[in-house]
Amino acid sequence: MTLSFSSFIQSLSNPAMLLTVVLTLGVIFVNGWTDAPNAIATTVTTRAMRTRPAIIMSAFFNFLGVLVMTTINSSVAETISNMVDFGGDTHASMIALSAALFSIVAYSVGASVFGIPTSESHSLIAGLTGAAIAIQGGTKGVNWNEWIKVLYGLVLSLVLGFVLGWVICKIVVFICHDMDRQKTNKFFTNAQIAGAAAMSFMHGAQDGQKFIGVLLLGMAFVNGQTSAGSIIIPVWLMLLCSITMGVGTSVGGEKIIKSVGMDMVKLEKFQAFSSDLSGAISILLSTLYGIPISTTHAKTSAIMGVGASKRLSAVNFGVVKDMVLTWIFTFPGCGLIAYLMAKLFLAVF
Template sequence: MDALTTGVVIALLAVLVAEFVNGWTDAPNAIATVVSTGVMTPRSAILMAVVLNTLGAMSGTAVATTVGQGIVTPSAMTIPAITSTMVAIIAWGTLAAKLGIPVSKSHALLAGLAGAGFAGGGFDALQWHGWQKVGIGLVCSILIGFIIAVLLVRIIIRIAANASPHRAKRTFDYLQMGSAAFMAFNHGLNDGQKFMGVFALTLLAGGVTDEFSIPWWVILICAVTMGIGTSAGGWRIIETIGNKMARLTSWQGFAATASASSTIFVASLYGVPLSTTHTITSAIVGVGAGKRVSDVRWGVLRRVVMAWVLTFPSCALIAYVAALIANHLWA
């Protein structure tokens, strides 16, 4: 019993460390454009992101339920398997942050769950109805965010073509701040909830609870942990997303964050887990291409996409091997 209790505590701490890494390396995507355009200072943007990420994470459980119950069969997720999944996410996210590459912690988490679940229960452990939502989220994050951004750019250019430059910039500065705030809120609403689901799954696997549920204190702990992680900054990711991929003005920054945040918000309402990293990146590319294709730095984008492609198999393999070893040692 003592070993079980210790294992549960270690697993829960690993979930919270992964949530911290999520706030540190993923939340900067929400404020990258508003910082790069100079509309907000880095410190004020991070403070805003900390508050709104936390509030967003406390505003629902639909995505948490999908991740905790709909991705792998709970019975296949042992305490060692869950810990292994978190190790994969922490390692991958930290490496990417050091290199300044914005990778998806959502896909790292889902891949880790798949790898660890497969180690414990084979293909039968994978719940395909949940993976259908993952597929929908992938389409939404890459295509829908891009399409909305292109359309919004065209609309803004047509409406504001004859406006006073000074007045237009001032208006879009305020609009960008508002859309960045909404983006930060939605990051919490979608990404923050994912780790709540894993936290609740850990309580179930460890015998702390008899059924899957997400009590208020789990929501609070995970939300605050992600908020603390957000306060760490993630400057290199902000630089990559906000400056290296495309040079944005405030109206373009508004178009990108408005497109991405609206996509994430709708997906969150239906419990669809998607990647905020993919969504904001696709929206920025859409904004750049909507005005002029040459505005996008395609070399930087290729580097980012390569990291996206490597995320799923890398995290799945790490979690699979780690879970096999851990499950054997635990048995």
């Protein structure tokens, strides 16, 4: 099934669809605002780029990531849209989906106020899952064959990011150990910018697809379909999501840049480049296989791997502990909010 832009505009006459679209775009905007700064954190804190130019660059490459990668491989969007089952009542499904999105915005904005690097991926997954459980009255609303990919992504982003960070940093040190330090610093200043662009591109590719999957669900429901399996992703939808994420990224998140780029571990330019490259590779592999992962996980675990390549004491595990606790609380916290909001929305509307 192909969706035209005109039919999308007409569907906005449905209040539930309008609310779903507004909330989804709001979540995408918040994602660009709170998650995307992770991609440029190390580049800013090593002074390879100033904050505002780095944010503008990140916004541009987030835009490209959503557009280009979704055109090549949309498996992450398919995973998200097939992960839950809202049942056969498409009107009620629209209401529950709106509740899930409302909970994601509330949770994410609350965390960003305190400069905490949030996992928008986990918030999205938790929100959809909580709403599906609410409307179905139990776990039959969860498609475990797809949901298991979330666990794969959790392990993959942590382990692969850390290992790649450690290995790539060791390789860089081995290659450059006899070179002039001043010359290598100049090279890695430029390499960092390229690495940050790659991280931003892959952030857009991974997270942009997740929210495209949500919009596909909403458009399926408004057309009386219980799933988005037969819908082809149109170019206009990719553009809508990529522009929204790019604008959100341009708002910036300086508290998050400091938390990720400075508080976790002190990095030199070659180390920052290694972490960016490692994180981008982790996200690329996951995206190609349709595994939704946290871009925050991928970047922070890569930074830890880079820090550990020198010595474990170089990593501030107090900050790491705070982040891990935040990620752990996201699933039950955001899931519970979504469950309660879905029950409330269904009772009221």
